[in-house]
Amino acid sequence: MSHGKGGPSHAPEFVLGLKAAGFDFFAGVPCSLLKGLVSILDKDPDARYVSATREDSAIGMAVGAYLGGKTPMVLMQNSGLGVSVNALASLTTMYAIPTLLVISWRGEGGNDAPEHILMGEIMLPILDLLRIEHRVVSTKEPIAQQIAWAKETMLAKKYPVALIVPGGVLE
């Protein structure tokens, strides 16, 4: 894959980018493709990462944190996007709550365990149907710029925005 699989994890750079952009509330449910990111956030007392049990609950926590003045990020495997559809449709988008979703891309290109194949194929169309703007994180341009785009977009639209994380980027 062209995403730098096998190379160094970009997780430290990603976390620095999140903090520089002002993200200060983190919750989610992990994915192996995000293990570097989760590991850094979970060890960082300033980040105060909430290890949620369901992805839609993590979105609920992010909404509460936003109402309380935080800039929230929720991380999840793309299977969790399925769990989260109603939270996104009838909470985050409906109340105009800016939230950064960091979603791993299991099943990309159809090469994965069977439980990830269909969601890998329909994840981007689901985001499109929810009118959530998304970008696939690339290691070929500075990560901070991609996070800055996400933050500007979510604040300008008062809507969630998604950064999609392929294998090999944040492991």
Next chain:
Amino acid sequence: MNKMEAIGALMERVGDDTLVVCCNGMIGRELFTAKNRPSNFYMIGSMGLGLSIGLGLALAQPSKKVVVLDGDGNVLMGMNVLASVASEKPANLWHVVLDNQTHASTGGQRTISGQVKLEEVAHAAGYRSATRADDVSAFGAALDRAFAEPGPSMVLGTVEGGTTKGIARVEPSPPELAAMFAREARR
């Protein structure tokens, strides 16, 4: 105790700067009718997520008191969040549950809270305290005790089923509700 009596008993004990997050369904409409205030957040969709919103808010604003007003259907749907609350242990979060053993807004179908005691679930998850009250005076006394101590705690009031006549629908648009509440929450 009917739900309006329970909501009245709660709201007369809630200070002006206490933030109240209310679950969807009839309870939100009843709270809106009984005591609308900018420090109330009305979750009108996303059943089951009121407690997670309250948890995120309590963590973001540790110096503010946060009350989640919930129903049995919502607690059962979002039961996983009781574990998150117990794990994060926010001292500024109180979980008030009105249990009528029914889904009131969809026609009064039964829930399973008659078989599953929600205050026992909260206790087992690790809330600091969890109590059940069956009438208005016991409910008021349980709220007084809970609010005098750090959270997270649950006060569950058993209430009659049925719907309250003549209650309003929550009027402002969802973005207006969120913006109004956020101004209070960030003060």
